Amino acid sequence: MVRSIAQKEFISTLRDSRFMALSIIVLLLLLAATVVGLHSYSTLQKEREVAQQTVNDQFANSADRHPHRMAHYGSYAFRPKSSISFLDFGLDSYTGASVYMEAHRQNSANFSQAQQSSSLIRFGEMTVAFVLQMLIPLLIIFLCFAAITQEKETGTLKILLSQGISLRQLAWAKIAGYSRVVGLVVAPALVLASPLLFSRGGYDLEADVLLRLLLFIVFYLIYFFIFIVMSVVVSSWYQRSSTALVTLLGIWIFCCVILPKASANLGANLYTTPTKAQMDADVHEEVAKGIDGHNAHDQRAEALKQELLRKYGVKTLEELPVNFDGIQMAAGEEHSSRVYQEHFEELTGIFENQNRISEYASFLNPYLAVRHLSMGMAGSDFRHYIHFQNRAEEYRYHLAQGLNHIQATQLKYGDKQTRLSSDTWKSFKPFTYETPSAGWALGNHLLSLVALLLWLVLVCTVGVNRINNTQIT
Amino acid sequence: MSIVLEAKKLRKEYQDKLALKGLDLQIRSGEIFCLLGQNGAGKSTTINLFLGFIKPTSGAAYINGLEVASHTTKVKEYLAYIPENVMLYPNLSGLENLALFSSLAGFSYTQDELVQYLVGAGLPAEAVRRRVGGYSKGMRQKVGIAIAVAKQANVLLLDEPTSGLDPKASNEFSELLLRLSEAGTAIFMATHDIFRSKEVGTRVGIMREGELVDVLAASDLDANELEKLYLNYMHV
Numbered sequence: 001m002v003r004s005i006a007q008k009e010f011i012s013t014l015r016d017s018r019f020m021a022l023s024i025i026v027l028l029l030l031l032a033a034t035v036v037g038l039h040s041y042s043t044l045q046k047e048r049e050v051a052q053q054t055v056n057d058q059f060a061n062s063a064d065r066h067p068h069r070m071a072h073y074g075s076y077a078f079r080p081k082s083s084i085s086f087l088d089f090g091l092d093s094y095t096g097a098s099v100y101m102e103a104h105r106q107n108s109a110n111f112s113q114a115q116q117s118s119s120l121i122r123f124g125e126m127t128v129a130f131v132l133q134m135l136i137p138l139l140i141i142f143l144c145f146a147a148i149t150q151e152k153e154t155g156t157l158k159i160l161l162s163q164g165i166s167l168r169q170l171a172w173a174k175i176a177g178y179s180r181v182v183g184l185v186v187a188p189a190l191v192l193a194s195p196l197l198f199s200r201g202g203y204d205l206e207a208d209v210l211l212r213l214l215l216f217i218v219f220y221l222i223y224f225f226i227f228i229v230m231s232v233v234v235s236s237w238y239q240r241s242s243t244a245l246v247t248l249l250g251i252w253i254f255c256c257v258i259l260p261k262a263s264a265n266l267g268a269n270l271y272t273t274p275t276k277a278q279m280d281a282d283v284h285e286e287v288a289k290g291i292d293g294h295n296a297h298d299q300r301a302e303a304l305k306q307e308l309l310r311k312y313g314v315k316t317l318e319e320l321p322v323n324f325d326g327i328q329m330a331a332g333e334e335h336s337s338r339v340y341q342e343h344f345e346e347l348t349g350i351f352e353n354q355n356r357i358s359e360y361a362s363f364l365n366p367y368l369a370v371r372h373l374s375m376g377m378a379g380s381d382f383r384h385y386i387h388f389q390n391r392a393e394e395y396r397y398h399l400a401q402g403l404n405h406i407q408a409t410q411l412k413y414g415d416k417q418t419r420l421s422s423d424t425w426k427s428f429k430p431f432t433y434e435t436p437s438a439g440w441a442l443g444n445h446l447l448s449l450v451a452l453l454l455w456l457v458l459v460c461t462v463g464v465n466r467i468n469n470t471q472i473t
Numbered sequence: 474m475s476i477v478l479e480a481k482k483l484r485k486e487y488q489d490k491l492a493l494k495g496l497d498l499q500i501r502s503g504e505i506f507c508l509l510g511q512n513g514a515g516k517s518t519t520i521n522l523f524l525g526f527i528k529p530t531s532g533a534a535y536i537n538g539l540e541v542a543s544h545t546t547k548v549k550e551y552l553a554y555i556p557e558n559v560m561l562y563p564n565l566s567g568l569e570n571l572a573l574f575s576s577l578a579g580f581s582y583t584q585d586e587l588v589q590y591l592v593g594a595g596l597p598a599e600a601v602r603r604r605v606g607g608y609s610k611g612m613r614q615k616v617g618i619a620i621a622v623a624k625q626a627n628v629l630l631l632d633e634p635t636s637g638l639d640p641k642a643s644n645e646f647s648e649l650l651l652r653l654s655e656a657g658t659a660i661f662m663a664t665h666d667i668f669r670s671k672e673v674g675t676r677v678g679i680m681r682e683g684e685l686v687d688v689l690a691a692s693d694l695d696a697n698e699l700e701k702l703y704l705n706y707m708h709v
Contacts, residue, residue, distance in 0.1 A: 159620065161524070162549060163620075164550060
């Protein structure tokens with residue numbers, strides 16, 4: 001029974017020229033978004049690879065310099081694009097692409113696409129995720145809103161039920177039929193996108209990337225299925241198709257437009273972030289309480305000096321087996337890094353709290369659940385950005401301390417003239433960044449995953465069971 | 474002949490209306506029972522109660538001895554239903570519609586058998602593979618008849634089935650009902666068509682404001698007498 005009606009829905013829909021026209025438009029948008037996304041990904045990735053290689057080469061081939069001069073010269077960390085971020089740009093367009101890494105200073109990532117784009121980027125970008133999250137549900141609503149109401153309006157519901165089929169069987173048959181139709185719209189885009197995705201030279205086809213892609217697809221299939229079931233259930237509540245359509249469009253507007261903005265605003269109001277100027281001032285104030293690597297008359301530096309003299313049993317800095325300048329720089333770096341890291345973690349915590357409001361709102365809204373999971377799998381969410389920022393800071397810290405160590409061990413106290421050869425800089429391992437695993441990404445969005453699965457279970461149990469209450473006459 | 478359709482003190486109340494006031498009725502196999510009555514008299518309510526689409530307030534409806542309200546799915550095996558306006562699925566052909574509805578009832582016919590059912594119901598052979606969206610009301614009604622016949626049910630419930638049909642189609646429909654009746658099918662037909670009731674009916678019931686006010690043997694009076702009697706009841 002279920003198969004027969006599912007087949008009928010599939011055939012009927014394929015013969016509906018209005019739906020086919022709409023599907024072709026969505027399919028073309030999906031393909032266009034894939035091609036544009038891939039092109040953008042390739043361009044940005046290549047730019048960043050070239051830029052990273054260039055700064056690495058520049059650092060390794062730097063002229064003979066004093067090590068502390070080299071610490072100030074610094075380097076750059078360019079954030080490589082996650083392999084499937086072309087499907088969902090997420091926050092990538094708004095977060096920075098590179099971090100300038102220098103001594104005594106912890107810079108945040110700069111040069112986001114949004115900074116370099118016109119104000120039009122505020123309208124959002126045409127990405128695969130946009131089509132999947134916003135437009136496919138709309139297509140599903142237009143496909144399914146009359147699923148049951150039309151049977152009531154035309155009287156076919158009575159004939160169907162008189163043949164011995166139950167309302168629940170009818171609902172599942174409709175859901176199965178519409179799922180095939182939606183699959184027919186989405187599958188060609190995936191099939192056509194696959195050669196584009198996998199045939200590009202140099203694409204890193206790691207198991208982790210494939211796992212991310214697989215999970216990305218599975219989450220969207222669940223999301224579409226939730227919308228299909230929800231549309232059929234809502235259709236069963238009403239006697240008229242127009243009422244069902246208005247209700248479903250209301251749900252779409254609430255889920256895809258109102259609630260995401262409301263949860264973001266609520267999060268920002270509940271957890272206020274300090275301004276950058278305020279944060280910089282706070283960091284500066286606290287750093288000033290620690291050792292100043294450049295100030296020989298600093299009281300804390302004096303204490304460190306006395307401690308070292310005692311430790312080595314000598315009377316002057318010149319007698320120390322290590323260069324006090326390097327030790328002082330290292331102590332200053334350690335303090336400023338700790339202060340910055342504390343403030344950075346505090347700020348990150350505020351953003352995390354804001355994001356958590358949105359994650360909790362996933363229980364009210366499957367759109368938010370899939371959006372978080374989608375960005376997570378694409379590697380373009382906030383936590384991937386913070387992961388990169390932390391790796392860049394770790395590298396910066398070790399680079400600065402490595403150079404301080406050279407100064408402390410290879411140069412004499414007060415020596416500001418010695419220049420070390422570029423071979424010294426070559427010994428430093430260049431900055432590389434590995435995108436964290438799919439498991440790590442998924443672990444960051446467990447709330448959204450639970451919310452999405454809960455939605456699936458709820459619409460399939462409570463929702464479909466309520467179809468039994470449908471008024472037939 | 475056995476009783477296949479039965480109502481015992483069948484009563485249906487809505488919030489603001491008493492739709493059926495304790496109907497008692499028995500219809501045997503091979504019998505055609507025509508129920509006459511004005512709009513809102515309770516004819517469709519009676520059919521909906523036999524179909525199990527609504528629950529009775531009190532009393533019970535039975536099909537083949539099974540109480541409909543507690544055997545909603547099982548009783549569907551024994552009955553076929555044709556509404557006043559058979560709409561079907563416009564994007565499918567008559568043949569595809571019949572194949573679909575037959576498969577839902579558990580029948581798997583060959584293409585030739587399906588064509589025979591459709592042509593047997595009076596649908597022109599050239600129309601069977603055309604989409605139903607282009608059919609006239611009469612043609613759709615014939616597909617509805619074919620669906621009911623193909624189900625091989627021993628109870629046929631008809632809700633004003635000849636409404637809007639042209640005289641030729643109505644006549645063909647009457648002949649079909651008589652053939653089914655001879656084969657043992659019990660037929661319950663709610664209708665406004667006094668002439669057709671007299672022509673095909675074994676018995677004719679008159680319903681007014683949810684109450685079966687009279688039941689007559691169709692052979693006892695001619696169409697004019699039946700019309701006069703009906704109008705008398707309606708005006709009292």
